Amino acid sequence: MRHSEVHSDLGDYLEGDLPLDRRALVDAHLDSCDACAGRLHELRATVDALRTLGEVAPPPDLARAVMARIAAGEGRPPWAVRLARRVPAPLRGRLVAPVVALASAAVVAVWLRAPANPTIEPVVPAPTAQSLADAIERSGRFGAAAEDVDEEAVVGPRAAADELSRALGSPSAWLGTAAALEPRARGELLAMLAKAPGSAEGLRSLAAELRRLSDPRAPAIADEIDRLAAPAP
Amino acid sequence: MGHEIVERGPLQGRRAAASPGAEADPDLDLVLRWQAGEEEAFEALIRRHERRVYRLLLRMLGTPEEAEDAAQETFLNLHRHGHAFRRDARFSTFVYRVAANAALNRRRSRGRSHARERSLAGMQQAGFEGPESPQDPEAAYAQSELRGRVQRGLLEIAPKLRLPLVLYDLEGLAYPEIARLLELPEGTVKSRIHRARELLREALVADGAIGRSQS
Numbered sequence: 001m002r003h004s005e006v007h008s009d010l011g012d013y014l015e016g017d018l019p020l021d022r023r024a025l026v027d028a029h030l031d032s033c034d035a036c037a038g039r040l041h042e043l044r045a046t047v048d049a050l051r052t053l054g055e056v057a058p059p060p061d062l063a064r065a066v067m068a069r070i071a072a073g074e075g076r077p078p079w080a081v082r083l084a085r086r087v088p089a090p091l092r093g094r095l096v097a098p099v100v101a102l103a104s105a106a107v108v109a110v111w112l113r114a115p116a117n118p119t120i121e122p123v124v125p126a127p128t129a130q131s132l133a134d135a136i137e138r139s140g141r142f143g144a145a146a147e148d149v150d151e152e153a154v155v156g157p158r159a160a161a162d163e164l165s166r167a168l169g170s171p172s173a174w175l176g177t178a179a180a181l182e183p184r185a186r187g188e189l190l191a192m193l194a195k196a197p198g199s200a201e202g203l204r205s206l207a208a209e210l211r212r213l214s215d216p217r218a219p220a221i222a223d224e225i226d227r228l229a230a231p232a233p
Numbered sequence: 234m235g236h237e238i239v240e241r242g243p244l245q246g247r248r249a250a251a252s253p254g255a256e257a258d259p260d261l262d263l264v265l266r267w268q269a270g271e272e273e274a275f276e277a278l279i280r281r282h283e284r285r286v287y288r289l290l291l292r293m294l295g296t297p298e299e300a301e302d303a304a305q306e307t308f309l310n311l312h313r314h315g316h317a318f319r320r321d322a323r324f325s326t327f328v329y330r331v332a333a334n335a336a337l338n339r340r341r342s343r344g345r346s347h348a349r350e351r352s353l354a355g356m357q358q359a360g361f362e363g364p365e366s367p368q369d370p371e372a373a374y375a376q377s378e379l380r381g382r383v384q385r386g387l388l389e390i391a392p393k394l395r396l397p398l399v400l401y402d403l404e405g406l407a408y409p410e411i412a413r414l415l416e417l418p419e420g421t422v423k424s425r426i427h428r429a430r431e432l433l434r435e436a437l438v439a440d441g442a443i444g445r446s447q448s
Binding site: 051058059065074 | 292398438
């Protein structure tokens with residue numbers, strides 16, 4: 001065997017990963033080559049030295065520090081997840097499905113706004129709610145870039161505008177979702193809607209639409225919306 | 234084995250990598266409680282995983298200060314994205330992956346020379362506690378010196394090679410586990426580990442930390 005071949009085998013040799021016949025060849029070479037035997041010795045010493053790093057203890061207040069930062073508002077999940085968590089479990093699907101649909105709508109809207117070219121049919125299908133949810137999960141789960149994104153800043157205004165549009169499109173369905181939320185979560189959702197640029201008029205329209213419904217839950221929620229949409233004194 | 238990520242001593246039982254889902258995930262109960270909104274369960278998860286996360290980050294970043302910062306970032310990211318955790322892997326794998334991302338992002342986001350300066354300064358007080366702490370002051374000093382040189386040598390290696398080396402030789406993970414965690418082919422993991430060891434060997438020999446005369 002040549003020295004270079006032996007060198008490239010030393011890692012597997014050290015791990016006992018070489019096939020027996022190959023190992024025998026390396027052994028034979030090492031028996032007669034001080035340079036390669038020395039290199040193997042150095043590699044062993046390197047691994048031994050690495051192991052001297054040993055154990056370390058984490059800072060004693062690490063967990064407390066992280067929980068304090070969470071309590072201060074850092075590391076918050078995306079708004080949709082926070083809202084979903086506040087919904088009673090049996091109703092959760094009713095909220096999560098519209099939220100995913102809403103996110104889908106946002107992506108479709110961006111796609112539709114791309115420069116139109118009437119001669120070329122789009123070859124990429126519009127994202128389905130499921131494919132979008134999968135993509136969000138993938139990026140959220142392991143994507144380094146996704147971890148650096150302030151999701152609320154990115155999703156907020158557009159999502160709010162789309163949510164408002166959806167609410168106006170079907171006030172009764174939207175009322176069902178809003179009414180199913182705990183008051184605090186509903187407040188958060190409505191506050192998000194109020195943040196959308198130019199949303200005041202839309203919110204007032206929504207409140208008016210809700211008042212036309214016979215649903216007994218509608219007036220209180222319409223009042224909440226009107227308060228948000230009222231011009232600042 | 235309780236975890237998919239099996240902590241073993243280096244070079245022990247490498248081939249016995251646990252298959253995912255072979256046993257129930259010991260973190261599952263806490264994860265479900267946390268995903269249902271119970272923050273105390275998340276704190277319990279931090280306490281369960283903080284040691285390995287901190288250890289990995291200390292090896293990757295070199296100083297206790299940076300390791301602590303990155304560990305906090307890791308757990309905040311976990312909190313932010315934990316809703317995305319599904320049971321197709323153990324939670325411990327998920328934690329390791331987020332920690333690895335934190336380490337790699339941190340390296341990318343700041344100057345290498347700055348990192349090195351801090352690491353050299355911080356090394357002296359890095360609290361590298363060996364598996365055995367010699368009582369003899371001279372031996373203790375020699376071991377501390379060696380640890381400093383090893384950690385310095387580690388930091389000279391490119392992060393993409395260093396990470397698999399640390400996971401393998403210090404965290405005791407097996408090739409398949411590292412391959413899953415880093416989403417790399419097993420052969421690539423293996424070759425990166427061997428390459429990283431070679432680079433560390435060269436650095437330690439050049440530094441006089443190890444030599445052929447030793448046996």
